[in-house]
Amino acid sequence: MNELEFVTTHRRHLHQHPELSLQEFETTDYIAAFLDNLSVEYKRPLDTGLIAYLPGNGKHTIAYRADIDALPIFEENDVPYRSLTDNVMHACGHDGHTTVLMLFVKRCKAMADQGTLPQNIVFIFQPAEETGGGANRLIRAGAFENYPIEAVFGIHVMPFEDEGHVVIRDEEITASATEYRFYLTGLSSHVADKEQGYSAGEALQHVLSQVGQIQQFHLNGLKRNIVHMGHFVAGEAINTVPSNGYLEGTIRTYDINDLESVKQQMKTIAESVKLLFNVDCEVKFEEGYPPTYNAPKLRKHVEHGLENAGFTIIDKPTPYLFGEDFSFYSQLAPSYFVFVGVRDVSKGYVTGLHTAHLNFNEHMLIKIADYYEAILKSYGEVEA
Structure with missing residues (x-):
């Protein structure tokens, strides 16, 4: 052969x-x-x-x-x-x-x-x-x-x-590859009494907005980084206040310090959700591959x-x-x-x-x- x-x-x-x-x-x-x-x-x-x-x-x-x-x-x-x-x-x-x-x-x-x-x-x-x-x-x-x-x-x-x-x-x-996941837990209520609930949907909009700003305001503009939002969902029924929300995505960086900056900012975003919306929010990271x-x-x-x-x-x-x-x-x-x-x-x-x-x-x-x-x-x- x-x-x-x-x-x-x-x-x-x-x-x-x-x-x-x-x-x-x-x-x-x-x-x-x-x-x-x-x-x-x-x-x-x-x-x-x-x-x-x-x-x-x-x-x-x-x-x-x-x-x-x-x-x-x-x-x-x-x-x-x-x-x-x-x-x-x-x-x-x-x-x-x-x-x-x-x-x-x-x-x-x-x-x-x-x-x-x-x-x-x-x-x-x-x-x-x-x-x-x-x-x-x-x-x-x-x-x-x-x-x-x-x-x-x-x-x-x-x-x-x-x-x-x-x-x-x-x-x-x-690049490094790290996955992140946000878990949001609010309080459901009927849409007729929506003020009695704590909307995970509203809170998720805040998380999406803030995660989308990390690259713009918290990382060196001369460096190439990706903070990607790949999948998100909230709510259970057409006529109820969403009690659950979820977001997952990936972070790609070349500098470990940049990765730490992104992770810290995401933790801050999660903490802000409780203060602003009375919705519990936890962010978890699955450490991927370094550069x-x-x-x-x-x-x-x-x-x-x-x-x-x-x-x-x-x-x-x-x-x-x-x-x-x-x-x-x-x-x-x-x-x-x-x-x-x-x-x-x-x-x-x-x-x-x-x-x-x-x-x-x-x-x-x-x-x-x-x-x-x-x-x-x-x-x-x-x-x-």
Whole structure:
């Protein structure tokens, strides 16, 4: 089996058998069987996902990460390898990420068998990137305590960039992602006696207005932040004063101080509701992913690897506004994350991430493995 056959076979198998975050049991077993066949050491710190390891000849230990989970999306691609599970699809390219790392493991094992593997390598097949923060779960489970990792590298396919182009950026490349929810509880009454109630609807209008002003009046206008209101509702019946209200949304920032400012202002808004409307109001936050920070000290390794793999580098002036849980790996060691273009207009591979038509050419996965290998072979030599 040549490498194109390898990546096509494995990627399409994974694509046909997608599993949601923290439910990747068959996917994990599939990867484990592959590693068993190669006689590569691995461990399973969580119920899903696994960590593989190969000792090399050098003194350095570097890590590479792939995410393995899918999304609750019904696939609309008309291809022989479309998802066999209704309403579950690899709509974010994680099937490709996983296949790349499998190919890279195969290459590294061949080098290890020949005694030419230049460094120690940790291969991270991570669960629950989409929801659940699988990277943080692995770290908290102590999955990496026995590995003196010096650097972590990762990629993401990007359908808005043409094949052969790779987007890089030092420091922040993706935003933090934090969810918020307001819960309002008033007192219902019949509309004929509305003055006897405490309207959660009126209070919710106040919350909506004030949350909408946070960006305008409480954050630095020169910075890019998003305070988004995604869903809100109030009331129970057409002729009663609303006794309940609800608002949920997401916060995207690049600066942790900005995030804290938004959260504090939301807490103040919640407190004001009781004073103004006699309606109880609580705001809760679900901590998401911090900004993905690319360590500038690793840029030389990344540029060298991409150039040797034949990629064209695009230096992004501003970060993306979506979140990515690769961000947690900076707790372990300096890390660097890049976005690999997979856009192919001739085949209609132009739709975005998290869409029902996402698709890409498997030959790009071989070039990504080339990038990983170029970093590995030069890691102790390229000046950081």
